[in-house]
Amino acid sequence: MSDGRHVTGAAALAFGEREYTLAELEALASGMATALEQRGVRAGDRVAMMSSNRPEFVAALRGIWHLGAAAVLISPAWKRTEVEHALTLTCPSHAVGDHPVLAELMPMLHLDEPVAPGRREFDAVAPDADALFVFSSGTTGMPKAVRHTHGAFAVAVRHWRDALELSSADRMQIMTPPSHILGLLNIVMALETGTWIRLHPRFDIDTMLHHIESDRITVEMAVAPIALALAAHPKLETYDLSSLRYIMWCATPVTESVAADVTRRTGVNWVAAYGTTELPVIAANPVTGARLDTVGRPVPGVRVRIVSLEDGTPLDADEVGEIQVRADSVMAGYLPREATASAFADGWYRTGDVGRLDPDGWLRITDRSKEMIKVRGFQVAPAEVEAVLHGHPAVEDCAVFGEPHPTDGETVVAAVTTNAAAVTADELIDLVAERLASYKRPSRVVFVPAIPRLPSGKVLRRVLKEEHGRTSDS
Template sequence: MTSASFPAIEGASQETLGRRDADPWVLAFEDRQYRRSELGALTDGLVETLDRRGVTHGQRVALMSSNRPEFVIALRAIWRLGAAVVLISPSWKRGEVEHALALTRPEHAVGDQPLLAELMPMLHLDEPIAAVAQAPSRPARAPGDDAVLVFSSGTTGMPKAVRHSHAGFGLAVQQWASALQLGARDRMQIVTPPSHILGLLNIVTVLQAGGWLRLHRRFDIDQLLAHIESDGITVEMAVAPIALAMASHPTLENFDLSSLRYLLWCATPVTVSVAEAVTRRTGVTWVTAYGASELPVLTCNEIAGARLDNVGRAVPGVSLRVVSLETGQELAPDEVGEIEAQSNSMMAGYLPDSATAPAFHDGWYRTGDVGHLDTGGYLRITDRAKEMIKVRGFQVAPAEVEAVLHGHPAVADCAVFGVPDEADGEAVMAAITLRDPVRGPVDEAGLIAWVGERLSSYKRPSEIVFVPEIPRLPSGKALRRVLKERHGRSSDY
C-alpha cells in the first residue's frame, strides 16, 4: 500500500510514513486488527463498488457514520475517486441533516445511519466490502479540489459547511504531525466523533505518520484507561470530559499509563485544577493546542515543558495577530483583542458562499476568540467575541436553540447563552419568559426534552431559568452578556 491511500496528503514518501516493517498493524477496533495491506485491499474494493454506483471526480459524497474502520475505508475510497467527503454527524436529527444535504448537494451517500438512508440512496457500511488486489487508477485530482466539507455553526444559527481543499487539509495534517512529533512508534485511540475536524485530523494524521490507531464506538473511561495499558498508547487525546473523568476516577492509580508520552488537551480551555490532578495521580504531563474547523491547527505548546496557562505558539506555516475589537488595528504584545490567523492550511471557504467574506479581515481569518500574544509569541485565550457556545469542542449557535424554544406553545420569549462548565468547557443555558405564568411553571425538564427531540444532544440546554423579561437593545438584539452575568456560573479558567 502506498501513500496514495490518503490522496488528500501531498508528497508523502515511505520515509515520511516511517515504516518499521513491510506490512505493520495500523488499525484496531474492538477485537479486530487490520494490517496496512488489508486496509489497502478493502479501500480498493470500496473504490470499485463506489465506481459502479457512479461516484466520479469532482462529486460530493455524504458520509454519516459512527466511529468504525469502515469510516476510514470509505474516506480513503472517496478520495481515491477524486470526490469530496461531506461529513455529517451521526448525532444529528432530521432537520439538521436535511439542511446539510440541501446546502452541500451531495450526489451520493455512504454510512450506517438509517436517517441518511431515508433522505437519499445510501451505500450501507454494514454491507460486506470485497477486498481486491488493486483498483484501477483514477484521474488525478488537483490540489485545489475540495477534499472534505465539515460543519461549523454560524451566527445565523444554521450550520455552515467548511470547505477544505486537498492541499490545505494535507498541509494541516503535516502541521499536526510535526507539532505533536508523531511517528511510526506512536499509538493513539480515538473516541471523539470522526465527523468533527479534530477526530478526522487525528485519524488521518496518525495513519499518515505510519502509526497505529484504535477506534472506539463511544467514550467509556474504563475502556479508555484499560486500552492505554494494554495497547501501549503513546499519545492520548483527553478533551475536557475525558480529563474530568480521569481526574475523578476512583482507581486511576491502578492503571499503568507509563506508555504515554503526554496527554493532549484541545477543543476547550484547560481547567488547570483538573489537568494538575491527573498529572499528580499519574505522573503524565500535558500538551495544549488550539485549532478550528476553519483552520485545523493554529498553535501547539512544546512537547516538553508545556504550560497550562496558554495554548502555545503558532505552528510553522501559521501567522497570528491580535486586533482591536473596536478599530481592527493590530495590537502590541499582551494587549487583549480578537485573534486572527493566516495559513495555507486555512479553509477554501464556506457554503453558503455569502458567509465567507465576513469571516475574514484584510485576508486574515477572524477566529472570534479573544486573547493576547505575549512577547514570546505564546497565545492565551480569554474570551470569545462571537456569541457561539463551545460544548466539548462543538459550536452551538444560540439562535438555533432559540428558534426551537420559540416553537414551544408556552414560551413567549427566550435567549440562549453559554456558561462555564468544568466537564464540557461550556454548557448551554436558556432564559425564558412564559406566555401565561399565572397558570403555573412549565416543567423545566419538558422544555429541555423539547430541544433534545429536535437538535443534537450537545445543543440541549443543561439549565433553564425563568425570567420576567429578556433584556434587549432597541434593535431587538438580546443582551446575552447581561443574562450571563446575572445567571451564569463562576469560572476558574
C-alpha cells in the same frame, strides 16, 4: 495513505479484536472506490458520510478521495432536521455510512454491506480539488459547511504531526467522532505517519483506560468531557498509564485544576493545542515544557495577529482582541457561500476568539467574542468564571452564560452539575466573588443534571439560555 515510514505488513489499525495492515486498508479502499463508482460517483461529486468510528469509514473516505470526489461529513449525533439542513446546504449526489437517518433521506451504500477488496491505480487528485465538507460547531443558529481542499488539509496534517512530534513508533486511540475535524485529522495523520491506531465506536472512560494499558498507548487525545471523566474516575490510580508521553487537551481551553488533578494522580503531563474547524491547527504547546495557561505558540507555517474588537486595527503584544490567522491550511470557504466574506479580513481568517499574544509569542485565549458577557460595560469571559467554579470539589461540570438585565445590560448565570458532595448556590457565588472582580460574580446559579455539549466538548450556551435563562422582563 502512507508516506513510507511504516513497516510493510505491520498492523496499522485495530478495531475490536481485528487488526488491519495498511495494505489491507488500501485494498478495502480500492474496493469501496469501485463500489461507489458503480453507483455513479465521479470526480467532483460530493458524497455524504454519516458513520461511527470504524475501519469501513476509513476505507470509504479513502475510496471517495481516490475517485476525486469530496466527503460531506455528518455527525452521527445529529437528528433528522440537522441532517436535512446539511444535505440541503451541500447537495451531495451519493451517500455512504451506517446511520439510519441518512439512509432514510437518500440512497446509501451501507458500511455493513460486503465490499470485495481490490487492487487499482488511481489518478492523482489536484491539490485545489475539494476534499472535505465539515460543519462548524453551530453554537448559534444552524451549522455552516466548511470546505477544505486536498492541498490545504495535507498542510494541516503536517502541522499537527509536527506539533505532536508524532512518529511511526507512537500508538494512539481515537474516540472522537470522525465527522469532527479533530477525529478526522487524527485518523488521516496517524495512517500517513505509520502510527498505530485503535478506533472505538464510542467514548467510554473505562474502555479508554483499559486500552491505554493493554495497547501501550503513547499519545492520548482528550476533549473536555474526557478530561472531566478522567479527573472524576475513582480508580484512576489503578491503571498503568506509564506508556503515555502526554495527554493532549483539545477543542476547549484547559481547565487547569482538572488537568493538575489528573497529573497528580497519574504522573502524566498534559499538552494543549488550539485550532478551529476552519483552520485545524493554529498553535500548540511544546511537547516538553507545556504551559497550560496558554495554548502555546503558533505552529510553523501559521501566522497569528490580534486586532481590536472595536475597529479591527492590529494590536501590540499583551493587548486583548480578536485572534486572526493566516496559513496555507485555511478553509477554501463556507457554504452558504455568502458567509465566507465576513469570515476574513484582508486575507486573515477571523476566528471569533478573543485573546492576546505575549512578547515571547505565547497565545492566550480569553473567550469566544460572541459568547462574551457584557456587564455594566465590562466584558466577562465565561471560561474565566468556569475555571473558578471547576476548582470547587463539589462541582462536576459547569458552564456560564449571560442573560439580559434592565440596568447592567447583562448579568452572569452559572449552570452547574454536582457530584455527591453538597454545595449551595451562595457558596459558589461567594467563591467567584473571592477570586474575580465583582462584575464577574454570578447573579444566580442553576443546578442542572448535565451541561449540554457538542461531541467536541464545546458548551452549547444557546441551549442553556433557552432552558434556564430569563428575559429582562422576568
